[in-house]
Amino acid sequence: MKSGAPNEQSPVLSVRDLCTVFGTRAGDVHAVNSVNFELSAGEILGVVGESGSGKTVTMMSMLRLLPSPPANVKAGTVHFEGRDLLQATDKELRRIRGGRIGFIFQDPMTSLNPVFSVGFQLRESLRRHLGMSRKAASKRSVELLEMVGIPDAESRLSAFPHQFSGGMRQRVMIAIALACDPSVLIADEPTTALDVTIQAQILELIRDLRRDLGMAIIWITHDLGVIAGIANRVLVMYAGQIVEHARVEDLFANPSHPYTRALISTVPAVRGHRAKRLNSIEGQAPTLLGMPNSCPFESRCSSAFARCAQEAPHRMQVGSSHDAACFLVENASHVATN
Amino acid sequence: MFDYTIRRTLLAIPTLLFISLILFLLLDLAPGDPTAQLPLTIPPEVKEKIRESLGLGQPLVIRYLLWLQQFFVNEPLHYLTEITGWDLSGDRQRVLSWQSRSPVVDIILQRLPQTLWVVGMSYVVGVLIALPIGIISAYRQYSWFDQIGTFVSMIGFSVPTFFTGVLLIVVFSVELGWFPSIYDTTHVVDDWSSFLFQVKQMIMPTMVLALYNAAQISRFMRASMLDNLNQDFVRTARSKGLRESTVVLVHVLRNSMIPVVTVIALGVPTVFGGAIITEQVFKVNGLGQLLITAIQANDIPMVQSLTFIFAILIVAFNLIADVLYGVLDPRIRYD
Numbered sequence: 208m209k210s211g212a213p214n215e216q217s218p219v220l221s222v223r224d225l226c227t228v229f230g231t232r233a234g235d236v237h238a239v240n241s242v243n244f245e246l247s248a249g250e251i252l253g254v255v256g257e258s259g260s261g262k263t264v265t266m267m268s269m270l271r272l273l274p275s276p277p278a279n280v281k282a283g284t285v286h287f288e289g290r291d292l293l294q295a296t297d298k299e300l301r302r303i304r305g306g307r308i309g310f311i312f313q314d315p316m317t318s319l320n321p322v323f324s325v326g327f328q329l330r331e332s333l334r335r336h337l338g339m340s341r342k343a344a345s346k347r348s349v350e351l352l353e354m355v356g357i358p359d360a361e362s363r364l365s366a367f368p369h370q371f372s373g374g375m376r377q378r379v380m381i382a383i384a385l386a387c388d389p390s391v392l393i394a395d396e397p398t399t400a401l402d403v404t405i406q407a408q409i410l411e412l413i414r415d416l417r418r419d420l421g422m423a424i425i426w427i428t429h430d431l432g433v434i435a436g437i438a439n440r441v442l443v444m445y446a447g448q449i450v451e452h453a454r455v456e457d458l459f460a461n462p463s464h465p466y467t468r469a470l471i472s473t474v475p476a477v478r479g480h481r482a483k484r485l486n487s488i489e490g491q492a493p494t495l496l497g498m499p500n501s502c503p504f505e506s507r508c509s510s511a512f513a514r515c516a517q518e519a520p521h522r523m524q525v526g527s528s529h530d531a532a533c534f535l536v537e538n539a540s541h542v543a544t545n
Numbered sequence: 546m547f548d549y550t551i552r553r554t555l556l557a558i559p560t561l562l563f564i565s566l567i568l569f570l571l572l573d574l575a576p577g578d579p580t581a582q583l584p585l586t587i588p589p590e591v592k593e594k595i596r597e598s599l600g601l602g603q604p605l606v607i608r609y610l611l612w613l614q615q616f617f618v619n620e621p622l623h624y625l626t627e628i629t630g631w632d633l634s635g636d637r638q639r640v641l642s643w644q645s646r647s648p649v650v651d652i653i654l655q656r657l658p659q660t661l662w663v664v665g666m667s668y669v670v671g672v673l674i675a676l677p678i679g680i681i682s683a684y685r686q687y688s689w690f691d692q693i694g695t696f697v698s699m700i701g702f703s704v705p706t707f708f709t710g711v712l713l714i715v716v717f718s719v720e721l722g723w724f725p726s727i728y729d730t731t732h733v734v735d736d737w738s739s740f741l742f743q744v745k746q747m748i749m750p751t752m753v754l755a756l757y758n759a760a761q762i763s764r765f766m767r768a769s770m771l772d773n774l775n776q777d778f779v780r781t782a783r784s785k786g787l788r789e790s791t792v793v794l795v796h797v798l799r800n801s802m803i804p805v806v807t808v809i810a811l812g813v814p815t816v817f818g819g820a821i822i823t824e825q826v827f828k829v830n831g832l833g834q835l836l837i838t839a840i841q842a843n844d845i846p847m848v849q850s851l852t853f854i855f856a857i858l859i860v861a862f863n864l865i866a867d868v869l870y871g872v873l874d875p876r877i878r879y880d
Binding site for chain 1: 776777778780781782783784785786787788789796799800803873874875876
């Protein structure tokens with residue numbers, strides 16, 4: 208690292224033109240299409256989108272965690288700590304996975320290995336990345352379990368995952384992800400499989416840990432409520448593309464992409480008038496076979512016009528750190544400038 | 546776990562008694578007469594006396610109870626007498642073969658080493674071949690290695706051993722003359738060259754059976770690995786930055802071994818049963834061959850004792866498999 212104080216603006220992680228394709232019998236599925244984003248130190252970046260929108264595949268592609276074949280990260284760069292992760296050797300990559308970038312996954316029931324004790328699975332990371340002795344690793348494991356709020360941590364070290372509740376298991380996962388003090392934590396729908404009260408506890412825990420440890424977090428979810436509560440900035444993904452990017456307050460105050468607007472309208476109101484039917488976005492997400500040459504949301508969009516079917520919109524500036532991939536935005540800014 | 550093992554062991558006793566009764570009744574129902582093979586010149590009255598001297602004149606219940614006493618009391622006492630040197634057995638009657646009039650257990654103990662060497666070795670070799678093949682096949686699913694491995698195991702599984710055995714004899718004994726076609730059980734290993742001969746004569750029967758065993762076990766191993774390779778915890782292990790070898794050989798393998806260990810443990814009794822056909826092909830006079838000749842000669846005490854010993858082994862290895870299951874998988878607790 209070069210000298211100089213850590214700059215708030217310099218990103219820890221920057222992704223450029225990331226493209227991932229899955230080879231299938233029916234043809235290539237373009238799961239991630241030219242994704243660009245940056246992650247600043249200490250921020251929480253929310254990533255929302257419906258199932259199959261490419262949220263998880265994007266994150267997995269960055270660290271080459273997808274099985275290949277069928278997955279193929281075709282293009283792009285992922286800059287992290289002075290190197291491109293897509294060009295890094297397997298050895299370098301292994302040092303970063305779990306060491307500099309931690310992961311939490313959706314389902315804590317299946318994400319932990321059922322036949323090894325929690326202590327074993329914690330020590331494994333510590334010994335691998337920090338070269339700790341078994342004893343030191345055990346000691347650190349107890350601290351980590353205490354940090355994530357597991358009572359009676361010392362005796363729980365020899366317990367197996369099935370002896371923990373869902374929320375406790377997710378806490379164990381968090382402890383493993385944070386074991387080596389990473390600068391980035393990627394949380395892939397960490398609260399989706401948990402019930403609402405546990406979900407709130409986990410959110411609280413992550414917020415506290417970020418305050419104390421200062422890592423940057425990428426938080427993948429399809430729950431806009433969670434995003435509103437935790438994120439600083441938000442990426443909205445649809446059909447393997449980022450369709451809108453904004454600070455969280457701007458996103459809810461001024462959603463600029465029709466998809467984002469539709470997504471927000473599907474959230475049922477808790478207060479006030481209760482809707483008879485839940486809102487939904489009509490139609491199906493595109494299959495992503497073949498390269499997109501139109502706006503992927505065109506078929507479901509209420510404000511689509513002729514141009515939407517002919518070319519794909521690029522991300523266009525809406526305001527400061529706010530952009531959306533929609534021709535309406537372009538027209539609106541034209542009107543504004545004229 | 547300990548309580549469970551004890552409970553299961555105790556439960557095995559009534560199970561085995563029941564099995565022994567069924568075996569006894571089945572053999573009694575089976576047609577056949579132990580004196581049928583005696584020369585026709587022996588008058589019927591004498592034949593009848595011979596039958597009575599074999600104990601066949603007594604009612605079924607008495608014969609069954611006598612067998613039980615001989616097998617469960619007299620034989621262990623005799624064994625104790627032999628090791629301790631104290632006279633515990635007195636003149637208690639041991640289970641005698643009708644063919645040779647010598648104690649059944651002694652004959653079985655004579656035959657056991659041949660079976661253990663040939664069939665047991667083939668099982669060990671089979672397992673040692675099968676596990677790596679299964680693991681690599683699954684890890685590189687649909688690769689050339691996997692395609693060939695799956696094809697060979699299909700062949701190994703579907704071609705009977707009496708065919709592969711004879712095929713090997715024709716190629717390696719008759720045409721090439723590398724290995725003897727007959728297993729010489731009287732061969733004594735006392736120096737290097739006799740050891741080499743022993744290895745040579747073991748290779749063919751061992752390989753024939755090993756192919757068959759490996760075919761079965763490698764398929765189980767492959768399927769079990771495939772079940773686990775796509776699990777979420779594997780992704781977690783990779784995301785922790787573990788080496789690929791650790792991910793596969795520690796995280797995946799430990800989970801995949803659970804069902805495979807059961808299959809391997811349950812296969813062990815068949816080793817003792819001897820591969821009856823393969824022993825015939827290579828003239829290995831082990832337990833399998835002993836059973837066949839005893840059946841042909843209507844030697845009921847021998848058949849009864851052998852089949853019952855197999856039953857004990859099957860029950861025992863079932864128990865061992867269940868206990869191992871609990872050892873490997875912490876989610877299974879038998880209390």
